[in-house]
Amino acid sequence: MAGQEYFRQALANFTFETASGGAIRHLADHGYTVEEISKKLAFPTPLDRIQNTVWKYFLDKGILLLHEPGTGTEQKSYDFVAEYDCYGRKTFRRVTVQDFGGETIRWREAAFCEERDGTLFGFLSKHCDCCGQKASAYISCDFGLRIRREPERFYQQLEVLDRPDCDYILGLPWERGMVYHRLDQRMCRIVSRLYSGYGYQGWCYLIDEQEKVQIGKKEASAF
Secondary structure: HHHHHHHHHHHHHHHHHHHHHHHHHHHHOOOOOHHHHHHHOOOOOOOHHHHHHHHHHHHOOEEEOOOOOOEEOOEEEEEEEEEOOOOOEEEEEEEEEEEOOOEEOOOOOOOOOOHHOOHHHHHOOOOOOOOOOOEEEEEOOOOOHHHHOOOOHHHHHHHHHHHHHHHHHHHOOOOOOOEEEEHHHHHHHHHHOOOHOOOEEEEEOOOOOOEEEOOOOOOOOOO
């Protein structure tokens, strides 16, 4: 019985991967939210399956980290390469692209100050990962904690976001603890609007500068 169950699960995973897995990752790479992905798939796929696939893919690529950047915690970035057999059937092979967290960083701490640094959006944009190839900065996200502790208040705070950005946040199955998201253009917008709307508080990790900048601290200190 155990062998039959294993076979059924393996077959189900293979069927899902062939029908939807590659398409989900492709659409996620192009910035589609989970809700948008669900509408574009050729085969009906449960929303939670899409969410978990996107979440795991973002972890594999280093877009999301479950440990603070620079702590020396091993995390590898993966990508998926399409391969075809002699019959033209497509499968996907996972390959290692980059290691994250292997090197410990001795962070210098600073605090964001509008009087000195200008707008938060402008400050974050200077360190934004525009090309998507290199992790130059991360931003801390306590969304999973807030969703569980004060869901009504958190959903109300998300109203300051544009609909696609709000859908992006709500579409991911955030961990209960702190998560670190690569600072891309979307996260620049999200964090800046949350900061202006209700006073986002967190940290921005600048990898190249080896500096972590506190955002939302009232008594800002000099760099």
